[in-house]
Amino acid sequence: MKTRTIIVSLILSLFLFTEVQAQYKVGDAVSDFSLKNVDNKNVSLAQFASAKGFIVVFTCNSCPVAKKYESRVEQLDKDFSSKAYPVIAISSNDVKVNPGDSFEDMQKKAKSEAYTFPYLYDESQAVAKQFGATNTPHVFVLAKEGSKLVVKYIGAIDNNADDASAADKKYVEDAVNSLLDGKAPAITATKAIGCGIKWKKT
Amino acid sequence: MKAFLIIVLLFLSSVSSGFSQGVQKISKTELASILNNPTDKLHVINFWATWCSPCVSELPDFQKVVNESDRSKVEFLFISLDFPSDAEKKLAAFMKKNNYTFKVCLMTETDYNSWIDEVDPGWQGNIPATLFFNRARKIHHFVAESIDKPQLVQTIQNFL
Numbered sequence: 001m002k003t004r005t006i007i008v009s010l011i012l013s014l015f016l017f018t019e020v021q022a023q024y025k026v027g028d029a030v031s032d033f034s035l036k037n038v039d040n041k042n043v044s045l046a047q048f049a050s051a052k053g054f055i056v057v058f059t060c061n062s063c064p065v066a067k068k069y070e071s072r073v074e075q076l077d078k079d080f081s082s083k084a085y086p087v088i089a090i091s092s093n094d095v096k097v098n099p100g101d102s103f104e105d106m107q108k109k110a111k112s113e114a115y116t117f118p119y120l121y122d123e124s125q126a127v128a129k130q131f132g133a134t135n136t137p138h139v140f141v142l143a144k145e146g147s148k149l150v151v152k153y154i155g156a157i158d159n160n161a162d163d164a165s166a167a168d169k170k171y172v173e174d175a176v177n178s179l180l181d182g183k184a185p186a187i188t189a190t191k192a193i194g195c196g197i198k199w200k201k202t
Numbered sequence: 203m204k205a206f207l208i209i210v211l212l213f214l215s216s217v218s219s220g221f222s223q224g225v226q227k228i229s230k231t232e233l234a235s236i237l238n239n240p241t242d243k244l245h246v247i248n249f250w251a252t253w254c255s256p257c258v259s260e261l262p263d264f265q266k267v268v269n270e271s272d273r274s275k276v277e278f279l280f281i282s283l284d285f286p287s288d289a290e291k292k293l294a295a296f297m298k299k300n301n302y303t304f305k306v307c308l309m310t311e312t313d314y315n316s317w318i319d320e321v322d323p324g325w326q327g328n329i330p331a332t333l334f335f336n337r338a339r340k341i342h343h344f345v346a347e348s349i350d351k352p353q354l355v356q357t358i359q360n361f362l
Contacts, residue, residue, distance in 0.1 A: 159313045160313070163287065194327055
């Protein structure tokens with residue numbers, strides 16, 4: 001009996017562990033989430049019935065690298081939301097560590113920048129953990145395959161944070177254009193220097 | 203006469219600021235050769251930037267540990283990932299203001315994806331990050347988060 005309980009609890013804990021620490025890789029199917037947008041309404045991916053996919057960007061107000069990419073994220077939404085690949089921006093930073101990343105500050109930023117995309121507050125950090133996001137900015141390009149949403153690209157927006165005009169590898173743009181052409185992206189994962197997501201101290 | 207003095211002063215100030223702005227640089231190739239250095243010595247490389255507040259917060263402790271360490275056994279290098287557009291201006295001023303004497307180099311390769319994996323395959327590029335290694339002894343320990351002083355001292359002790 002005792003061993004049975006142990007085995008059951010082990011299996012349960014394994015299940016719980018994988019639930020929390022999904023950390024998607026390219027090719028994985030994504031579970032939907034529901035997070036509060038800057039307009040106080042909850043947003044989930046299922047609401048975008050006509051979307052072919054998404055450009056999910058983990059970002060924040062305060063990170064200097066994220067700031068460098070702000071206008072490029074806005075441009076991605078302008079270029080691709082009309083092609084059914086909208087940007088979904090998510091901020092997961094702990095407000096205690098970075099006070100400039102509060103929900104109120106996110107609302108101000110979305111207003112002053114006139115964001116055309118949702119800017120969601122991942123207060124519990126569960127969605128960042130689910131995706132395995134570590135940095136800001138950190139992009140996950142998702143594509144619909146039947147009823148599934150599959151990860152097609154993970155990483156940086158392009159290869160020059162400091163100077164957009166000097167970037168000669170536009171990873172996210174290229175990945176989405178490939179997907180729109182019905183092809184798999186040539187580059188599926190990249191890395192870039194960025195701010196670490198500010199995790200809650202446990 | 204006055205105009206002449208002003209010109210001389212302007213010239214002198216430009217020369218001196220030119221000196222103070224001198225920041226040592228490191229290329230991707232130079233980093234790779236350090237990473238593959240086969241000598242039996244512990245290397246500690248910290249990746250940081252003046253724009254990264256948790257990086258800046260841990261530097262006073264790093265400077266203390268650099269001062270207290272036996273430099274014949276452990277070598278420190280601080281690689282700045284400041285943006286090239288303002289690094290010359292910010293980095294030297296930052297070092298001077300804080301009286302830091304540790305060795306700092308500005309990374310010139312901004313195509314980060316081309317070298318991050320060489321530092322550690324598990325690193326996503328988030329800073330602060332610190333690498334401890336000694337190729338001769340096959341030591342490779344990578345920490346992609348802030349380190350406090352006791353932790354830093356202990357880690358160095360473990361690998362000496």
